[in-house]
Amino acid sequence: NAGVTQTPKFRILKIGQSMTLQCTQDMNHNYMYWYRQDPGMGLKLIYYSVGAGITDKGEVPNGYNVSRSTTEDFPLRLELAAPSQTSVYFCASSYLASGMYEQYFGPGTRLTVT
């Protein structure tokens, strides 16, 4: 199993550009998540999905969009990049949302918006 994979690893965007961060998991997990980690901070939840076709907002959804057309994929879209979106982005998946089931994290994407 590759686990959770994310592409790209690094990206530099200009203000106003758009991009999609890709996330794929091969563990047949129903639950998937997108977090951002700002320097010196913990992870903040952007969006999450409880299954294909279902998504919901987390703590910091503004400026982002997601879709979940398959169990495996959960892409994160930035439409009009802003410097405030400079961060490290983590995708995670989980067998169940609650209880002892841990979240498995991808390696992260470092995004810089200038």
Added chain:
Amino acid sequence: AQTVTQSQPEMSVQEAETVTLSCTYDTSESDYYLFWYKQPPSRQMILVIRQEAYKQQNATENRFSVNFQKAAKSFSLKISDSQLGDAAMYFCAYRIDDKIIFGKGTRLHILP
């Protein structure tokens, strides 16, 4: 609102010694789950240990153990026989239903 507080931004410990990382949380719920994650320089988030709130017995995983004090809403991580590979950011996390909240982290340095 649920919050997770890690009051120690950085800590250092001598190799082979024991260190304790603090975590407190705020909740009005009675049934929840607590986790410690490790983030080495590679940025990969790795689960270290987990604890169910309804269990009084403290969780243990090899050199890692927790001191869970439910009434005090405290969940500290003890690392015994510290090794150079333990150097990382450590995040405390609280989970209830489909929400998981992370603390800001503690950076642990291991001194050879």
